[in-house]
Amino acid sequence: MSAAPFLQARDVHAHYGQSHILHGISLAIAPGEAVGLLGRNGMGKTTLIRTLIGQLRASAGQVQVAGRDMTGQPPEKIVRLGIGYVPEGRGVFPNLSVRENLVMAARAGTRGQVDWTFERVLETFPCLAERLTNGGGQLSGGEQQMLAIGRALMTNPDLLILDEATEGLAPLVVAEIWRVISLVRRTGIASLVVDRDFRKVLANTDRALVLEKGRLVLEGASETLSADEAALHRYLGV
Numbered sequence: 001m002s003a004a005p006f007l008q009a010r011d012v013h014a015h016y017g018q019s020h021i022l023h024g025i026s027l028a029i030a031p032g033e034a035v036g037l038l039g040r041n042g043m044g045k046t047t048l049i050r051t052l053i054g055q056l057r058a059s060a061g062q063v064q065v066a067g068r069d070m071t072g073q074p075p076e077k078i079v080r081l082g083i084g085y086v087p088e089g090r091g092v093f094p095n096l097s098v099r100e101n102l103v104m105a106a107r108a109g110t111r112g113q114v115d116w117t118f119e120r121v122l123e124t125f126p127c128l129a130e131r132l133t134n135g136g137g138q139l140s141g142g143e144q145q146m147l148a149i150g151r152a153l154m155t156n157p158d159l160l161i162l163d164e165a166t167e168g169l170a171p172l173v174v175a176e177i178w179r180v181i182s183l184v185r186r187t188g189i190a191s192l193v194v195d196r197d198f199r200k201v202l203a204n205t206d207r208a209l210v211l212e213k214g215r216l217v218l219e220g221a222s223e224t225l226s227a228d229e230a231a232l233h234r235y236l237g238v
Ligand SMILES: Nc1ncnc2c1ncn2[C@@H]1O[C@H](COP(=O)(O)OP(=O)(O)OP(=O)(O)O)[C@@H](O)[C@H]1O
Pocket: 016, 019, 021, 039, 040, 041, 042, 043, 044, 045, 046, 047, 048
């Protein structure tokens, strides 16, 4: 990897109470790199993301963002360094309108970039433009997901983290979300993508990491992994 990583984890461990969930994870995401995070249910993908952004305190190890040691820092400080996070189960304000949800998220990126404006988000998600005055809670599941991604883009992130962004959505909406993931990738924003549809993840990322029981068991170019039927079968059960 040539560029200094935007995000780096070194030997990260995490616990929920007495349960030891992450067992020494090391990873790096370069600026602009699209990375897939794969693994069967319960293997620790969400826990890893929560630990990277400080929602869960690492019990050991180090997390660096934009060259700074952010281990033990609160999530709001970590995401301010340029991370747009779309959690599993979305994360929109149900009592605020679509417009308010988007506008309140707006800020320039860490390098002063304002590539993602309100107008551009509406161009990207035309369905939101038709619902500006609706409350976030009145939207369909797919629209809420688009709003959540739109909110993350309004922060002009250097890294976009999507945890199960397509879960439970109708096929047309799922296709729409993958279209946006692919578009965001082409704009040079780095991404960390978790999704059940590992074929789509591999098709839309440069590199993928596979978690098993809180350990990284496989890592490689997404293209190479997608042809490795034996590994896919072993780690993803397909
Ligand atoms: N809040 C919590 N308290 C206790 N244990 C938890 C908590 N959240 C998750 N776990 C446990 O931690 C392990 C990893 O869960 P995690 O949600 O990170 O997995 P995942 O790979 O994201 O899977 P999924 O796709 O099912 O969300 C699982 O055994 C899960 O039961």
